[in-house]
Amino acid sequence: MAPKVTAIDERLLQLKARFAERSAIQLRELSAKLTDWQYGHCTREDLQTLYELLHRLAGSSGTFGFHQLGQEAGQLEQVIKAQISDSPPLSDLHLAPEIQARLAQLSRLLVTEPSSSAEAATTDLPDTASEQTQLLVLDSSLNELAEALNNFGFKVVVCEELPLHCAHCWRSTSIIIAPAAKLTQVVNWNQQQAQSHHASPSPILCIGSDDSFAARYALAEQGADGLFLQPVKVPQLAKRIEQIKSQQQQPYASKVLLLDDDQELAEHYRLVLTQAGKNVKVMAEPTELLAVLAEFRPDIVLLDVHMPPYSGVTLARMIRLEPDWLSLPVIYLSSEQDRDLQISALAQGADEFITKPISDEQLILTVRALCHRARQLAKLVSSDGLTGLLNHSHIKRALGHEYARVQRYGHNTSLAMLDLDHFKGVNDTHGHGVGDLVIKALAQLLQQRLRTTDHLGRYGGEEFVVILPECSLAQAKHMFEEICYHFSQLSFMGNNGTFHVTVSVGLALLNDFVSEEHALNAADAALYQQKQAGRNGVTCYLPHAPASDSPE
Structure with missing residues (x-):
């Protein structure tokens, strides 16, 4: 029985046909211009255009199944590169007929070469949101x-x-x-x-x-x-x-930002990685790079070294100018074969160099490994040592990011501040080791009962902050009432037998405030109100609530 053809498979075949058609037209046009070379009328700009086309074919042909085409384009690319840098330029006029013949051979390969690997590999399992364990x-x-x-x-x-x-x-x-x-x-x-x-x-x-x-x-x-x-x-x-x-299983799809000026190749990569469970955003215009980084917040960036008139190497350095992106993995995905140039490019701010052409399966496995490593490193930097939740600085950074999204899209986002009740008494009576166990228990409960899209952080001591995107106050209140109940049912072993601990929660809606700091203060005020009302429960922010020092 023939394998089932999916919508993505059909789209990949369409991309292959579009790649072949566009490449054939460009090869014919450039071959015609080479006739002028024999008479000294071919300009350096014409050769540069030819070089860029050959560079693209060398890197992308194999992806669409045209392996011989990619190899021969790469060989001819080096010939043209030498002519561009020749002094005086374009001196070998006798090469024009030979190059025209080789361009004609490339055109024939677009039609005659059998396709053997233009289909997407599906060996990778999607990164999906986890179900209840x-x-x-x-x-x-x-x-x-x-x-x-x-x-x-x-x-x-x-x-x-x-x-x-x-x-x-x-x-x-x-x-x-x-x-x-x-x-x-x-x-x-x-x-x-x-x-x-x-x-x-x-x-x-x-x-x-x-x-x-x-x-x-x-x-x-x-x-x-x-x-x-x-x-x-x-x-x-x-x-x-x-x-x-x-x-x-991964809690949610890895996010990949791809910059490549080859539209067919970039779309092919996007489809292949999407089918493998990745969240992929493609950019062809680098001028929007910083805005997209701030909004999309990828796990890794894949970019080509050659994207005329821009340089991928310079773009990598530009990314590193922003402190927030110093640790963002940047990976070159390019057909550049010169090892010295690869090392030089890596020295400018990137982390790895993947050489085109790369098979779909290799692309999936490589991106999966890079994303996994990026997540691990990011977690080490951003996590609280005791609980594994976001630490103070990173939960505040997440709050700023979600506030910006609220301002842009207008959806409801709730903010919760939690505090363990009478926690000083736990430490005084049972010791800090038992107190740490209580803190870790609340962290585990939050991780298990909240959504994978929520941001959880330890704000300090026995205080926690949770950000719930696209969640109303009513929905958040219901979720945290459940959490308060189940946490109060947990038993802890202390010096005098078992004991129980409760937690108080204050809620505020990010949409209601002029800044994330005002929202945080409001959630803290609601938390204080809940402490005053008897602890072990949830209070939503009420305007004009009296301010005071928070009780335990």
């Missing part, structure tokens, strides 16, 4: 643990016995949690289900009490993905679950 707990003795994980926002299914015949239960499971004593049986069942569904086995986290080297070695040998000793510290378990989930 389902946990399969394989022992009723872990009911209390299951209830605690449910408060963190995980969907938990508890089975009294191993569901040997329950295929549906395995298919919908993200992670298995089981007693360490049952690991052998669980591993066998997990592998059987994976084989029958042609999938990878689900990760297994073990709950046990034996902390010896022999016990840990045995669990590792059987394939366990984690061991948590009883009594289980639920926030640590929740953090491990989040780590596994993030490894299984």
